[in-house]
Amino acid sequence: MEGRVQGDPGPAQRPPVRLSVVVAAIVAAVFAGSAIIGAVEVLPRVEDGISKDSQLTSAQRRHAAGDRLGFDPVPFDVFRRSLRPRDRYAVDVPEGSKGPFITRGAVVRAYGAFYFLPAIQVRKAERIFRYRFP
Amino acid sequence: MRVAALLVANVLMLGAGFGLLPVLGVARSWRELVARSGLAYLCGILLAGIVAANLALVHVSFGWIGLGLLAAVSLIVGGRRLRGTERPVLRQPGWTALAGTAVLVALLVEYWRAFIVAPLNRYDAWAIWTLKGHALYAFGWADPAVFAGPAYRFANLDYPILLPSLEAIDFRAMGAFDTRILHLQFLLLLVAALAALGALLRDRVPPLLLWLSLIAIALAPAVFDQLLTAYADIPLALVFAVGVAAAGRWVVTDERWSLAVATLCFGGALLTKNEGTLFVLTVFVALLLVAVRRWRALAVAAAIDVALLLPWKVYVRVHDIHDINYSLLDTFDFDHLSGRLGVGPIAFRTLGSQMTDPQQWGLLLPLFAVLVVAALVTGLRALPLFAIVWPLLSWLGLSWIYVVTHFEYSSYLDSTKARVVASIVLGTAALTPLLAAEAWRAARRAESSPRPLPSGAGSIP
Numbered sequence: 376m377e378g379r380v381q382g383d384p385g386p387a388q389r390p391p392v393r394l395s396v397v398v399a400a401i402v403a404a405v406f407a408g409s410a411i412i413g414a415v416e417v418l419p420r421v422e423d424g425i426s427k428d429s430q431l432t433s434a435q436r437r438h439a440a441g442d443r444l445g446f447d448p449v450p451f452d453v454f455r456r457s458l459r460p461r462d463r464y465a466v467d468v469p470e471g472s473k474g475p476f477i478t479r480g481a482v483v484r485a486y487g488a489f490y491f492l493p494a495i496q497v498r499k500a501e502r503i504f505r506y507r508f509p
Numbered sequence: 510m511r512v513a514a515l516l517v518a519n520v521l522m523l524g525a526g527f528g529l530l531p532v533l534g535v536a537r538s539w540r541e542l543v544a545r546s547g548l549a550y551l552c553g554i555l556l557a558g559i560v561a562a563n564l565a566l567v568h569v570s571f572g573w574i575g576l577g578l579l580a581a582v583s584l585i586v587g588g589r590r591l592r593g594t595e596r597p598v599l600r601q602p603g604w605t606a607l608a609g610t611a612v613l614v615a616l617l618v619e620y621w622r623a624f625i626v627a628p629l630n631r632y633d634a635w636a637i638w639t640l641k642g643h644a645l646y647a648f649g650w651a652d653p654a655v656f657a658g659p660a661y662r663f664a665n666l667d668y669p670i671l672l673p674s675l676e677a678i679d680f681r682a683m684g685a686f687d688t689r690i691l692h693l694q695f696l697l698l699l700v701a702a703l704a705a706l707g708a709l710l711r712d713r714v715p716p717l718l719l720w721l722s723l724i725a726i727a728l729a730p731a732v733f734d735q736l737l738t739a740y741a742d743i744p745l746a747l748v749f750a751v752g753v754a755a756a757g758r759w760v761v762t763d764e765r766w767s768l769a770v771a772t773l774c775f776g777g778a779l780l781t782k783n784e785g786t787l788f789v790l791t792v793f794v795a796l797l798l799v800a801v802r803r804w805r806a807l808a809v810a811a812a813i814d815v816a817l818l819l820p821w822k823v824y825v826r827v828h829d830i831h832d833i834n835y836s837l838l839d840t841f842d843f844d845h846l847s848g849r850l851g852v853g854p855i856a857f858r859t860l861g862s863q864m865t866d867p868q869q870w871g872l873l874l875p876l877f878a879v880l881v882v883a884a885l886v887t888g889l890r891a892l893p894l895f896a897i898v899w900p901l902l903s904w905l906g907l908s909w910i911y912v913v914t915h916f917e918y919s920s921y922l923d924s925t926k927a928r929v930v931a932s933i934v935l936g937t938a939a940l941t942p943l944l945a946a947e948a949w950r951a952a953r954r955a956e957s958s959p960r961p962l963p964s965g966a967g968s969i970p
Binding site: 398399402403405406407408409410412413414416417418420421424425428429431435436439440442443460461465475476477481484485486488489492493495496497498 | 619620622623626627628629630631632635636639640643644647648654655658659660661663664688689715717718721722724725728729730733734737867868871872873875876879880883916917920921924945948949952
């Protein structure tokens with residue numbers, strides 16, 4: 376009031392809604408929009424994953440990586456039963472088809488390295504895991 | 510029982526983190542410890558991971574005893590620093606915090622149901638990360654029979670071992686190589702990172718923006734999808750993102766403790782994956798650019814991070830381990846590069862489209878870009894420049910990797926494009942609320958005063 380009497384327009388010039396408030400509301404709305412897009416995409420996948428994966432047996436779970444690659448689990452299980460920790464073994468597998476990075480044979484060797492731990496894969500050894508593609 | 514064991518191990522990491530906060534200067538009183546307690550969990554995980562990863566190089570196994578000792582020593586040292594300081598005052602949380610917490614808890618419970626039944630079946634997860642975690646668990650250390658064995662070259666032996674070390678801690682805690690329950694550790698990393706971001710930004714960012722940003726990050730489809738694969742990309746991105754937020758806060762406030770948090774997170778990122786080196790390097794370049802007068806503090810932080818990575822680099826050198834994917838030294842192989850320079854723009858565009866794909870990341874990156882512009886328009890300089898420089902350099906650096914690699918670039922790009930961008934997207938997402946809040950402050954100052962902005966928070970020091 377004092378300002379007006381003295382001819383100072385002061386706060387009367389301020390817009391009724393501040394620009395920063397509008398921008399903040401937009402930012403909050405975009406964050407919310409991002410979360411909604413995410414929820415629409417991800418929540419059905421979560422439910423799908425739960426219903427699919429909760430059905431897996433322990434054997435299927437143990438072989439999940441090999442199954443995804445289409446490997447026969449039996450030779451892997453048989454060989455693993457013969458191994459003790461720190462045993463050295465080699466892998467005899469044909470190179471097979473070439474993928475974008477490595478051959479199918481190399482994938483078998485990698486899977487063996489994972490599956491047979493804590494036995495240790497080496498290039499040459501007396502114990503040999505043999506695998507042939509079906 | 511195994512779930513309980515894993516959770517108890519994580520509680521010990523949380524305890525270690527609580528003890529670490531006063532040491533880092535994050536908490537100088539009990540009151541600050543409570544106010545910034547959200548940082549404790551991630552700091553504890555990183556502390557345990559860094560200690561375990563380094564001990565693994567010198568034939569020392571890190572299990573229950575190590576974890577218990579670490580937590581006890583950390584709590585004692587931290588507690589001593591806080592002796593006689595201001596007591597915490599419990600305050601009623603606001604409705605935004607309550608609603609945000611409720612949404613996040615509901616979401617994480619839903620995620621939990623998926624993580625606890627997920628199989629370990631993705632190539633990089635079993636062939637790289639969990640194989641190494643299992644080897645650390647089985648042998649008690651980074652036995653060169655595996656970690657430098659010629660038959661294990663496929664496992665990217667040059668990758669650092671923080672994540673496998675964490676996995677090994679979990680296997681020891683559970684007393685078994687359980688690849689199902691292991692997934693929970695990845696979800697717990699998300700919990701830790703969200704809590705850390707909340708604690709870092711809560712006194713700088715309005716609650717509504719902060720909680721919405723945390724929920725948007727947690728709901729980004731790529732976060733769920735990639736975390737569930739048990740790859741290292743999202744763990745790296747989460748740790749790095751907290752480091753970026755802490756660094757951004759340091760740019761604005763010059764608080765030493767936020768640089769300490771950033772340094773710890775960047776150390777964790779360096780020890781998680783090789784790409785962490787690129788991301789951390791770009792952040793330090795950006796920090797130097799916008800805070801050149803504070804170069805001494807930056808030099809100390811960089812030296813600490815180098816020291817954290819050094820033992821692993823020595824191990825790699827001693828055992829003559831090489832990167833099987835690419836070598837940055839090929840940057841100088843002009844014969845190799847002559848036919849591949851066109852790959853750079855293709856990779857740059859492809860990675861850009863990945864980062865802005867709403868079906869992977871929601872609207873996180875577009876919103877960040879808009880807020881960088883808004884911050885510049887409001888007169889801020891240091892924070893938006895920092896926010897522009899490191900992602901751009903990281904994006905260029907990632908694109909360059911596809912140029913120098915000896916792999917056929919399109920296959921390499923196709924198989925990695927979705928995940929290598931995670932650190933950039935989450936790093937920028939972590940900065941977004943801070944940018945919004947600082948731009949908001951600057952805009953309000955401009956609205957309430959016709960005078961030019963005072964130099965300070967946003968200006969280049």
